[in-house]
Structures are given as C-alpha cells and as structure tokens.
Amino acid sequence: MLFKPDFALKNVLDIDGPFLKKNNIKGLILDLDNTLSIHGSPVEEVGVLEWISDMRRLDIKLSVVSNNFKRRVKPLAEKLGLDFISFGIKPFTFGVSRAVKKMGLSRKQVCVVGDQIFTDVLAGNLSGTRTILVDPFLLETKGLMKLKRKIEKSLFKRKF
Ligand SMILES: [Mg+2]
Known part of the structure; x- marks a missing residue:
C-alpha cells in the first residue's frame, strides 16, 4: 500500500531510542515544514x-x-546542523534516494518522516524506505493556542 505509513506518531519528538532500536532504524529523512517547524517559520518547534x-x-x-525552496x-537546516536537499519534489523518489545514498545505509534502515501522505509517505514507499507519518505541528500549535486561551480566560477576564 503506497499511501500507508509504516508508523504513525504524534510528532518527531516521539521518535526515541527504544523505538529506533526495536525497528532497526539507523537513518531518518526529515520533512521540514510542519514536521520540524511550523510551515514557513524560521525557527524549529520547541524540543526539536x-x-x-x-x-x-x-x-x-x-x-x-x-x-x-532553498x-x-x-x-x-543549517541552524539545526542538518544536511538538506531542497526542492526535493516528493513524491518523486529523486531527493529521498539521494539522501539514502549519502547516508550509506540500506533503504530498509531508513525512514522518511513527514506530515503529508501524498508527498512524504508516498516518496518513502516508492523509494523503498519505511515511513513515519506525523501530525502537522501547525494543528498542534492551534490546539495549544486554544488551550492557552482557555487557561488565560480562567485566570482573568479579558476586557477586549
Ligand atoms: Mg510538511
């Protein structure tokens, strides 16, 4: 199933040592927007x-x-100290395959990690790696924002 991820996790922070070891994963090919940061944001998400x-x-x-774009x-990517390929045209396999080669690992030891089925998951499955689908950071932030507002409301009444 080309549209089916091997794993679905809340976000990259849920990828930890025991999970990687259990599944024999040695390399991660990471999407940027909504996976490591909010779309278009110049900074990474908290904890990344x-x-x-x-x-x-x-x-x-x-x-x-x-x-x-680059x-x-x-x-x-440079701020995070990570190798990168921009304009990777996922779901085409070109970018992912190049990244796997550079890692010197076998495809099966690598997971593509991203928030979109039609680009990230499809690219990973087509290139023979495994795939991890994560929830977009944006939604979480919206949810978190709502929660913050709720807490704020319970603490004091806004006058506007
Ligand atoms: Mg994305």
Missing part, C-alpha cells in the same frame, strides 16, 4: 533541537528532504 542532539547521541543519521530550507 534537543531531539536532534538525542538522535546524534544514538548515532542516527539525519537529513532533511523538503519540497520547499531560500526557505537552507537557513533552518
């Missing part, structure tokens, strides 16, 4: 930087493959 250090400590190879992908 620490998560990347954890992955490095576990000797997990990381690479970004994004469909977005001017968007390069600054954030």
Whole structure:
C-alpha cells in the first residue's frame, strides 16, 4: 500500500531510542515544514533541537528532504546542523534516494518522516524506505493556542 505509513506518531519528538532500536532504524529523512517547524517559520518547534542532539547521541543519521525552496530550507537546516536537499519534489523518489545514498545505509534502515501522505509517505514507499507519518505541528500549535486561551480566560477576564 503506497499511501500507508509504516508508523504513525504524534510528532518527531516521539521518535526515541527504544523505538529506533526495536525497528532497526539507523537513518531518518526529515520533512521540514510542519514536521520540524511550523510551515514557513524560521525557527524549529520547541524540543526539536534537543531531539536532534538525542538522535546524534544514538548515532542516527539525519537529513532533511523538503519540497520547499532553498531560500526557505537552507537557513533552518543549517541552524539545526542538518544536511538538506531542497526542492526535493516528493513524491518523486529523486531527493529521498539521494539522501539514502549519502547516508550509506540500506533503504530498509531508513525512514522518511513527514506530515503529508501524498508527498512524504508516498516518496518513502516508492523509494523503498519505511515511513513515519506525523501530525502537522501547525494543528498542534492551534490546539495549544486554544488551550492557552482557555487557561488565560480562567485566570482573568479579558476586557477586549
Ligand atoms: Mg510538511
């Protein structure tokens, strides 16, 4: 099933040592928008930087493959210290295959991680890697925002 991810997790922060070990995953090809950051945001989401250090400590190879333009992908990928391929034209396999080759791993040891079935999951499945579908960070932020507002409301009455 080309549209079916091997795993579905809440976000990248749920990818941890035991999960990777259990599933014999040695490399992660990461989507950028809504996977490592909110779409178009110049900064990563909370916890992502620490998560990347954890992955490095576990000797997990990381690479970004994004469909977005270089001017968007390069600054954030460099800030995070990650190899990147921009304009990766997922679901075509070109970008993902190049990233796998660069990692020096077999396809089955690598997971494509992203928030979109028709680009990330499809590209991973077509290129013979495994796939992890995550919820987009944007929705979570919206939910979190709602929660913040609720808490705010319970603490004080807004005058506007
Ligand atoms: Mg995305």
